[in-house]
Amino acid sequence: MVRYAVLGSGSNGNSYLFTDGTVxxxxxxxxxxxxxxxxxxxxxxxxxxVQAVFLTHLHPDHARGVGVLSRRLPIPVYAxxxxxxxxxxxxxxxxxxxxxxxxxxxxxxxEVGSFSLFCFETSHDSGGSVGWYIMHQNTHxxxxxxxxxxxxxxxxxxxxxNILFLEANYDEQMLKTGPYPAMLKRRISGDQGHLSNEQALxxxxxxxxKGEHVYFIHLSECxxxxxxxxxxxxxxxxxxxxxxxxxxxxxxxxxxxx
Numbered sequence: 128m129v130r131y132a133v134l135g136s137g138s139n140g141n142s143y144l145f146t147d148g149t150v151x152x153x154x155x156x157x158x159x160x161x162x163x164x165x166x167x168x169x170x171x172x173x174x175x176x177v178q179a180v181f182l183t184h185l186h187p188d189h190a191r192g193v194g195v196l197s198r199r200l201p202i203p204v205y206a207x208x209x210x211x212x213x214x215x216x217x218x219x220x221x222x223x224x225x226x227x228x229x230x231x232x233x234x235x236x237x238e239v240g241s242f243s244l245f246c247f248e249t250s251h252d253s254g255g256s257v258g259w260y261i262m263h264q265n266t267h268x269x270x271x272x273x274x275x276x277x278x279x280x281x282x283x284x285x286x287x288x289n290i291l292f293l294e295a296n297y298d299e300q301m302l303k304t305g306p307y308p309a310m311l312k313r314r315i316s317g318d319q320g321h322l323s324n325e326q327a328l329x330x331x332x333x334x335x336x337k338g339e340h341v342y343f344i345h346l347s348e349c350x351x352x353x354x355x356x357x358x359x360x361x362x363x364x365x366x367x368x369x370x371x372x373x374x375x376x377x378x379x380x381x382x383x384x385x
Contacts, residue, residue, distance in 0.1 A: 129263045130379055131290065134158075134166040136344040137373040141189045143270055143292060144172065145261055150240030151176040154259050154270050155189040156196055163192060166376055174200070179239045182206045183249070184256035184273055185217045194221035203229045205237060207246055210255025233257070247281060249274035252319040260284055268292070272345050275320040277330045285334035293331065295343040295370075296321035297350035305350050315350070324356050328363050341368040348373050 134142040140157035144167065151172055156163065164174045179202055180193055197204050204223050208230040211218055218228070231237060237244045241264075246257035251273045258281070261268040269288040271281060285291055302312055302323075314320050322330070331341065343356060353370045360368050369377055 129266060130170065130172075131268065132170050132379065133292070133342055133344065133371050133377040134163070135374075135376055136371040137346060138188055138348060139373065140192075141272070141345065142166070142192075144170065145242065145263070145268065146170075146172055146176060147241045147263065149176065150178045150242065152239060152242055152244075152261070153177060153180045154261075155183055156180050156192040157188045157190065158192045160192065160195050160199055163196065169376060170378055178202055180204045181237075181244060181246070181259050182210065183258060183270070184251055184253035185210060185214050185221075186253050186273070189273070190221065194223050197223045197227050201227070203227050205229045205231055205244075205246075207248075207255040207257045208232055210253075210257075213254030247284060248278070249281075250276045250278075250319050251321075252314065260288075266290075274322060275316075275318040277322070277326070282330065282334040285330070285336045288336065289338040290340050290342070291331075291336055291338060292342045292344050293327050294322045294345045295324045295327035295351070295356055296345050297323050297347045298352060298355050299323050299325060301352065301355075302347075302350040307349070315347075321345070321347075324351065324359055328359060331366075332363060336366070339367065341366055342377065343368065343370045346371065346373070 130146050132144040134144050141155045143154040145152045193204055211230050234245050243262045246259050249256045249258050258271045267288045268290045269284055270292045272294040353372050356370050
């Protein structure tokens, strides 16, 4: 049986856990090892069970803790080959030990323990950015974050997923009237930025997702309001969902952990 958790989601750090009780995987690692250990302990998962980390992109809130973790544990770090070739200096600064960085192509299958994973392209201002699709027996999980637009491939994958982790970064009106400078607003709402609440809900409806649960992730602290998103979701779908708030973590039984 697989357990999963949103260890954290937002500008302060991002990480998503999948474990079969023996082998644990992380999608992104934006925390110190001490903080990661603390969050894993909330779900009774030892740090020593982590067998691999899979990166979506190299922005610090997703990757700042990867190098330290890979030096602490002898585990591989998987990244899209374009991420490594286009951002070699950033990758070097992470300090991942030689031989532990593993590059993969889009749709290349990676097997770790009882899990099979592959990545798919996203559209973000970080070279080689991807999302990840995780398979365990007949259950499929999809992590789609940090993308300005969605694709037909992503919709097809979501339609087959059982659990969907979907970015809903900003409310369009809050971003428009908020304090950010115009250039940053254009970056956030652009094709290489983030998904708005409206875009996320359109993706959810168009993809035909009929799985067990949707986790809305990576909400902006300044440009979104969980209450606004919750109301919008309730008006569009009857699917079970969780809006993931800053500095909190969420397990598979949908209990918020403070």
